[in-house]
Amino acid sequence: EAGVAQSPRYKIIEKRQSVAFWCNPISGHATLYWYQQILGQGPKLLIQFQNNGVVDDSQLPKDRFSAERLKGVDSTLKIQPAKLEDSAVYLCASRPPGLPDTQYFGPGTRLTVL
Amino acid sequence: QKEVEQDPGPLSVPEGAIVSLNCTYSNSAFQYFMWYRQYSRKGPELLMYTYSSGNKEDGRFTAQVDKSSKYISLFIRDSQPSDSATYLCAMRGGGYQKVTFGTGTKLQVIP
Helix, strand or coil: CCCCEEECCEEEECCCCCEEEEEECCCCCCEEEEEEECCCCCCEEEEEEECCEEEECCCCCCCCEEEECHHHCCEEEEECCCCHHHCEEEEEEEECCCCCCCCEECCCEEEEEC | CCCEEECCCCEEEECCCCEEEEEEECCCCEEEEEEEEECCCCCCEEEEEECCCEEEEECCEEEEEECCCCEEEEEECCCCHHHCEEEEEEEEECHHHCEEECCCEEEEEEC
């Protein structure tokens, strides 16, 4: 079974630029999460999707971050404009139906904002 | 006060040692508890989840929950160099039932 795919793996941008990350979850997983993991910290939930609907985006900085999951499969997370404090690893995870505490994580995208 | 507190380590032990990793939490709404392992430059992977107070065993790993003290632990028996990683506790409950992670404890098992 293929795992959660993310791209790019690494991205370096300057502050005020925009950036987008892509995630392809495991087939059949209706629930998809985006997390931000700053160095030395645990993952922090940014947004949770159920199919193509948003379940929880309470911790998403909506003035600069946006996410979508068209057609309930792939998802894109965008930052515009980026700030220095956005430097982090952005993790995508998906969850199979019926298993509320089994998340499968992708390898993450490491973002550096200069 | 953070909702979930976890000693960041690093924790260095000799191969074969018993390792104890701990988290405390303040939010009484947390009812579901998980442990993830994260290797360097990889995403976290689920080790165990448990819902009730008491112990749950899976091979060399034992998860322990004490809801009255708001304290959870992960024990690793006969630790191996391949166990060297960061261990994250995670908890679910409250509004939206979102998962809150600890900061992670970095473990190094010395051969």
